[in-house]
Amino acid sequence: xxxxxxxxxxxxxxxxxxxxxxxxxxxxxxxxxxxxxxxxxxxxxxxxxxxxxxxxxxxxxxxxxxxxxxxxxxxxxxxxxxxxxxxxxxxxxxxxxxxxxxxxxxxxxxxxxxxxxxxxxxxxxxxxxxxxxxxxxxxxxxxxxxxxxxxxxxxxxxxxxxxxxxxxxxxxxxxxxxxxxxxxxxxxxxxxxxxxxxxxxxxxxxxxxxxxxxxxxxxxxxxxxxxxxxxxxxxxxxxxxxxxxxxxxxxxxxxx
Amino acid sequence: xxxxxxxxxxxxxxxxxxxxxxxxxxxxxxxxxxxxxxxxxxxxxxxxxxxxxxxxxxxxxxxxxxxxxxxxxxxxxxxxxxxxxxxxxxxxxxxxxxxxxxxxxxxxxxxxxxxxxxxxxxxxxxxxxxxxxxxxxxxxxxxxxxxxxxxxxxxxxxxxxxxxxxxxxxxxxxxxxxxxxxxxxxxxxxxxxxxxxxxxxxxxxxxxxxxxxxxxxxxxxxxxxxxxxxxxxxxxxxxxxxxxxxxxxxxxxxxx
Numbered sequence: 001x002x003x004x005x006x007x008x009x010x011x012x013x014x015x016x017x018x019x020x021x022x023x024x025x026x027x028x029x030x031x032x033x034x035x036x037x038x039x040x041x042x043x044x045x046x047x048x049x050x051x052x053x054x055x056x057x058x059x060x061x062x063x064x065x066x067x068x069x070x071x072x073x074x075x076x077x078x079x080x081x082x083x084x085x086x087x088x089x090x091x092x093x094x095x096x097x098x099x100x101x102x103x104x105x106x107x108x109x110x111x112x113x114x115x116x117x118x119x120x121x122x123x124x125x126x127x128x129x130x131x132x133x134x135x136x137x138x139x140x141x142x143x144x145x146x147x148x149x150x151x152x153x154x155x156x157x158x159x160x161x162x163x164x165x166x167x168x169x170x171x172x173x174x175x176x177x178x179x180x181x182x183x184x185x186x187x188x189x190x191x192x193x194x195x196x197x198x199x200x201x202x203x204x205x206x207x208x209x210x211x212x213x214x215x216x217x218x219x220x221x222x223x224x225x226x227x228x229x230x231x232x233x234x235x236x237x238x239x240x241x242x243x244x245x246x247x248x249x250x251x252x253x254x255x256x
Numbered sequence: 257x258x259x260x261x262x263x264x265x266x267x268x269x270x271x272x273x274x275x276x277x278x279x280x281x282x283x284x285x286x287x288x289x290x291x292x293x294x295x296x297x298x299x300x301x302x303x304x305x306x307x308x309x310x311x312x313x314x315x316x317x318x319x320x321x322x323x324x325x326x327x328x329x330x331x332x333x334x335x336x337x338x339x340x341x342x343x344x345x346x347x348x349x350x351x352x353x354x355x356x357x358x359x360x361x362x363x364x365x366x367x368x369x370x371x372x373x374x375x376x377x378x379x380x381x382x383x384x385x386x387x388x389x390x391x392x393x394x395x396x397x398x399x400x401x402x403x404x405x406x407x408x409x410x411x412x413x414x415x416x417x418x419x420x421x422x423x424x425x426x427x428x429x430x431x432x433x434x435x436x437x438x439x440x441x442x443x444x445x446x447x448x449x450x451x452x453x454x455x456x457x458x459x460x461x462x463x464x465x466x467x468x469x470x471x472x473x474x475x476x477x478x479x480x481x482x483x484x485x486x487x488x489x490x491x492x493x494x495x496x497x498x499x500x501x502x503x504x505x506x507x508x509x510x511x512x
Contacts, residue, residue, distance in 0.1 A: 017460050020299045021430070022289030023476065024462070026282075029304070033278030043276045045311070048285070048302040051460070055301070078441040079461040079473075080448035116444030135465060151463060174277070185334040188372030192336035204273050204307070205335035206280070207407060209391060217335075220279065 008169035010036055010069040012046040013059050015084050016150055019048050019074075028073045028155050035159050040169035040224075041069065051075060056087035064091075064145050069166065074150030076139060078116040085140070088147055089124035099123040102137050131161040141165065170224040175233050179240070180216040180247035183207075190239040191219060198232045200225070216247065264425035266292055266325040268302040269315050271340050272406055275304050275330075284329045284411050291415050296425035296480075297325065307331060312343035320347075320401050325422060330406030332395065334372040341396070344403055345380035355379040358393050387417040397421065426480040431489050435496070436472040436503035439463075446495040447475060454488045456481070472503065 012032050018024040026048070033043045044067055049055040056075075063070045075084030089096035102121035106113040113121075120137040123129070130139035130146060134157035139148045141162075148158045179187055184207050195203040201223040209215035219236065223229045233250065240248050268288050274280040282304070289299045300323055305311040312331075319326045331340030345352035358377035362369040369377075376393040379385070386395035386402060390413040395404045397418075404414045435443055440463050451459040457479040465471035475492065479485045489506065496504050 017458060018462055018476070019285070020289060020302065021428075021478065022286055022293055022299070023430070025286045029275070030278055030281045033276060037278055043278070044306065046276065046304040050300065077461065077463060078439075079444045080451050081460050110441070114441065114445065116448075117441040119444075120441075135467075135471075151465070153465075172277075174279070183334075185366070185370065185373040185376075188335045188375075189370065192372075195336050202273060204337050205333065206274055207333060209407070209409075211391075215391075220274070222277065 006169050008039075008041045008069075008167055009044040009067040010041050010071060011044060011063040011067045013056075013063060013070060013072040014046065014048040014074060014150075015051065015056055015072055016048075016074040017050045017081070020050055027152050028150070031152065031156055032071055032073075032159065035156075035163065036166075037172060039163050039166050040171040041166055042169070042172070051081045051083060053083055053087045053090065056084065057091045060088055060091040060145065064143070068144060070145045071162070072145065072147050073155050076120065076137070076147060076149055078120050082119060084147055085119075085122040085124065088142060088145060089122070092124055092126075092142060094125040096122040096124045099127070099129065099140075101129060105137060130158050133157045133160065172222050172224055173226050173229050174220060174222045175229055175253060176251040177219045177221070177233060177236055177240075178216065178249050178251055179219065179245060180214070180249070182216060182245050182247060184217045187217065187219070187240060187243075187245060190243060191236065194221075194232055194236045194239065197235070198223070198228060201228060201232055203232070218251075262425050264295075264297045264325075264423055265300040265323040266297050266327060267300060267319040267323045269312075269319060269326060269328040270302065270304040270330060270406075271307065271312055271328055272304075272330040273306045273337070276306055283408050284406070287408065287412055288327055288329075288415065291412075291419065292422075293428060295419050295422050296427040297422055298425070298428070307337045307339060309339055309343045309346065312340065313347045316344055316347040316401065320399070324400060326401045327418070328401065328403050329411050332376065332393070332403060332405055334375050338375060340403055341375075341378040341380065344398060344401060345378070348380055348398060350381040352378040352380045355383070355385065355396075357385060361393060386414050389413045389416065428478050428480055429482050429485050430476060430478045431485055431509060432507040433475045433477070433489060433492055433496075434472065434505050434507055435475065435501060436470070436505075438472060438501050438503060440473045443473065443475070443496060443499075443501060446499060447492065450477075450488055450492045450495065453491070454479070454484060457484060457488055459488070474507075 098121040127140040127142040132138045354377040380398045383396040383398040388394045390410045
């Protein structure tokens, strides 16, 4: 994923048995990837782990050390399987006391909250709240780790309070050339030639097919320098034309 | 994820820049999770890595050592960004020569295949083919690692040739009690009591809400002993009734 320019990286850690059991189709990873892209932050890795403390601790410590940012989703509710805040605290070697602002919110909503709801006030020492504009308690940021809800609508609402806190990179521009009716095997060599001529770009080929006879590939050129991305698109289309490949169309910018 | 009985575990490794860039919404993880569940194999972890050899090698070696099986998706086509077979070979410390059966398939389809298509014949030494009943070349199995396509329809077709090769575990049974109109904070204590009384079961709470006023949680009880799962459901419903919680319904088996 060489896309040139200054690179700011992030990882996502999805916490939840329900994703691994197949009960729930995750949609948060895709939403976060698209959101980070608008800030020029590259999502470099993602992991899904179950609701097991040691698994969460190990993943948090690996990912927060390796990338500029880590965003976690899931496990911040009031039930016994919501162990994210305490696990993140353990990863940092700190405690997770009840945060006074969250306690005030809970008291306003529930009177004196029961023990279960008080779990939702656990924030690792030194943590800063992340606003929840949708429903329920906030998430939090502890150093370079953002801890968000798992419910997609709530997670997306919290993201709005994450972006402004990020060190931003140069935004990656993506352009797509679609080839219909020609297999990847025919266009692989010219595509590779363009990729080798532009080592700062990331050039991917994503095949599609719909039986019985629609097939082809989307050739996606990504990079931080708009001039170079455009040059690569022009070269690729010229090379494909020279080879007599038909069904080549350039998609409008922003289309996939 | 304590669900009792003999446990057979698997991990999934999704290989592809397109998932991390947000271009593509992954659906393979969910399909594999559901498929493995029918064989009593627990999906214990998943990772998404970019098309970078060292990242793939490191993830393959970590996951194949930690779990009984590893299933990878993506990166087995003919283009320059399809580096999965060679990376898996490197992880095992072997070469990835052209597999004679795949070469025969390619010759039947294309005559003498070009260099790009020959990439699709790369299989790590000692690898065994995985049938592709849909379109294109097969995947392969190298020891406990299964390497499948990324295109969902093809990936699912290949899975049919994976299941029969797995050491199967006791299938996990899942039953769901849905509580509507009561928040998780109210039911957390009785839910935790049931969870503590049944340490061999995995009991999760998955909140839902649809503004302005539909909210609640699905309480999912999972385990390998049908009698114990049923007992926990009965206990949970009795406890919720004792507490006067309304809107409690048991979903039909198999519903989520």
